[in-house]
Amino acid sequence: MPRINSQEVREIAALARLRLEEAEITRLTHELDDILGYIETVKGVDTASVLPMTHAVPFDCPMRPDEPGQSLTLNEALQNAPRRRENMFEVPRIVPGTGGA
Amino acid sequence: MAPEVRGASLVALAEGVAAKKWKSRDLVEAYLDRIARLDKKIGSFLLVDGEGARRAADAIDKKIVAGEAVGQLGGVPIGLKDIYVTRGLETTAGSKILKGFIPPYESTASARLAAAGAIRLGKLNMDEFAMGSSNENSAFGPVHNPWDLERVPGGSSGGSAAAVAASLCAGTLGTDTGGSIRQPASLCGVVGVKPTYGRVSRYGVIAFASSLDHPGPFGRTVEDAAALLEVIAGHDPMDSTSIPQPAGRYRQASKAGLTGLRLGVPKEYFQSGMDPEVEAAVRKALDELGRAGATLVPVSLPHTQYAIATYYLICMAEASSNLARYDGVRYGHRTAEAGSLEELYAKTRGEGFGAEPKRRIVLGTYVLRAGYYEAYYGKALRVRRLIANDFAAAFAQCDVLVTPTSPTPAFKLGERAADPLQMYLADIYTVAPPLAGVPALSQCCGFTKSGLPIGLQTIGPTLGEETVFRLAGAYEARTQWHQRLPEDPS
Amino acid sequence: MSGDKYEAVIGLEVHVQLATHTKIFSISSAAFGGEPNAHTDPVCLGLPGALPVLNREAVDAAVRLGLAVGSHVRPRCRFARKHYFYPDLPKGFQISQYDEPLCEGGAVTFRLDGEVRQIRLTRIHMEDDAGKNIHDASGVSFVDYNRAGVPLCEIVSEPDLRSADEAAEYLRAIRTLVRYLGISDGNMEEGSLRCDANVSIRPRGESKLGTKAELKNINSFKNVRDAIEHEIARQKVLLGRGERVVQETRLWDPDRGISASMRSKEEAHDYRYFPEPDLPPVVVDEAWLLRAGAALPELPEARHARFLGLGLSAQDAQVLVAERPIGDYFDQALAAAPAHPKKIANWLINEVLGRVDDARKLMDQDVPVPPAALAELVELVEKGTLSGKLGKEVFGRMWQQRRRAGDIVAAESVSLVSDTSVIEAACQRVVERSPDEAARFRGGNVKLMGFFVGNVMKETGGKANPKIVDEILRKLLG
């Protein structure tokens, strides 16, 4: 039984905001099924008493003093914007309130 | 008067500049000339900043004349993998989605090279967002292996390895997430170092998999790589995972000899699947090291068989997250027509990313979804600890591990492109050290009958770079492999 | 909705912007406003390769908040990435906290109609704020990232609130608290205090929770009350018609006074949380907790109870605790005149607060009448040196001329004359000048007393102690 089907790939691509051609979806579905099959090997490892290793460094989060540094200039901040108007980044119309947080 | 830069060592070139034997400007011209003549065939540079390099070289030469200090790498031309952010100089990470991006800031590592007097010749080709083992995933075309132009240089730092092998610059920086410095170093016959995680700042290094990304150097010799690492290593307050201790004395260690070192030989790294010529060369190297005064100790890293699955789970999850910022709003590619936000995102990303990032975004998104996290990412983090524990246990029995770097020498362009899983499986010897965060180095330990380099990997304990350099330096001193040069392409 | 067959169950998620100088993970200014995109850096713009570095002051502020509400502050907490796509979110994820937040548990205490209420907290976590989307009539939108990366504390309550009024009062209590702690200005207009509400209703007596709707975009105290009231009514209508409440997010439209369902996108949110690899776990050790705990001020509710104990009315106590400097001012004045808490409260509320535009400036160096000066005036009035009326006059001059009451009294002899010989002389002069009136008074026209008192006051420049004047006049005219 395949681990992943093309409909799931479509849904995940939508979640990741990635437009894929039909041919890409077909190819990806096969490749991902292969890769997931291989990846399942980790499921056999007994990790019941093992803590997750999220970082390869043993120290705690360093913290900095609350002192302002040099901000970017407006031009530096905006020079790479594909579309801008005055000092703002331009995007297609946003429906208010549709964000997260 | 310009020296012959073909085959020259970075350390020797720097000494020559300091001793006024030649000018930095002469070195720059010599390398620019080689790039202009040879790189069309190799494809290692994405961008050559001749004007900037000449200006920087002239400034160094002026200082030398004035008797001012110019830094440890004063006047030496180097190259940066295009994953290092460079102020005012286009930085793409090998991706169409960053085409045209001119950063208003500089990576810590490249800033430190500049402060040490190194001259930046340009930006080097790479697999898109460092995802790949062949450099065929660059949006700007592949890199050709200088030892055989039909073959891959390895990846993802393929341009960085090839540029050193072909003497297109004196040294380079790359990044290693699952082998992306060591594997191309192996396939191109040069020295590549993945230091301890956190040893070199990741600030300004475009993220692929944050908990696994390791910036590091390529050199023609062990000492060259040590000299570069000495400059770029050390604490950086801009990276919260940067190790507080100061950099070690790697150049000195590379000449200290290996007397008394216990070399662990992990049995899991010598099992089936290895090319016979690779196995023969690595075993010969072990014999040589034994004769040189090291003690060989058989050790075991029992979770090795899970390393690739663990590595790919973690790197894909983190990659899917790190690539979320490429949305066409603040920088980079943006689709020409987007009637809605949804369309802006989906089209921009669909057009801007190549096949490998797309594959990893989809897989990474898949494994991080609610309900899947524990079974995949969470599980991988636990197995990751077991893999790190394996290394800790092994280093209780020995000082350093010696293994092959890549199970095969350089393969043909296109040969593995159709089967991503097979490509991933070839990372077998390189993925575990980054999972554990321990340092590792690859150097040349022989050639196949057809003339392709073979790599030897040395793995040290956390912050054990000096031990790694001791072993690698001693091996290099007893062998001539590093002196062999590929023919210049005609 | 007492007497109603339904009961409302409300929980709030309150975002508090911390008043640090710089952003939570980077060095650009966290100040409100400024030219769009002028407060940015590679980190808060989400430029490739930029990395977060945690602002210690932001953590300290969150720790103080946690201690103030009695939360358990984790010795080791963790940041996590929360993913979604939106133009104001530059990295494609928010750096927030997930399964290991800084604070768990605790409660916010406040008074509603004189009754003490305690609303339990689920958690308080830290995160970075998003930028600001600007909607434009031209059909496109714009983004300003000045706000991106400003530190936030998200305070998540248990569903303990039972009415819109209670929710509004809870939010006000949080505002007062964060201002007491000095960690935020709590300004809803500028967005430094923001609120989402989870609202459900259930039949009274039922313990199972009903289906909730999440209300977003509630950006004033009035909105909180209106939006929740509207939502409760909406759900009651649905249930009354035998329909079901659907779990959804609704956007409050303050202009129209209604909420609208936000079309749920092509798929439900799946935030794909995972531990932030760029930030190791954050450790807050015992020493830090002790330091932060020692630095906590007296909190509003404790102060309220203490003021009631001094005999202040509930109404006065509420005014005095509303802003920390008001209570501080009161306490300092009280220390100088410990016998008169109620009088000090009156003078403070009626005279001092009426003259300051921002109560937060009360404890500033340059406040014209500092607490000790007010205490001195209150003592003079209570001793009878000044009448209440004269006292107000003197206060006016203290405020305008920045002088002490004692100085004004001494230099200009404005104090009430209590010297009987002086007053007696004045009284005698007045009676002698007005033989007709004296005769009529003695003849029984007692209303004429006012005429004599008035003339004596005129004679003494208004400074005679009226009690003594009255006594002497009665003697002279008796």
Ligand SMILES: [Mg+2]
């Ligand atoms: Mg929330």
Ligand SMILES: [Zn+2]
């Ligand atoms: Zn939040």
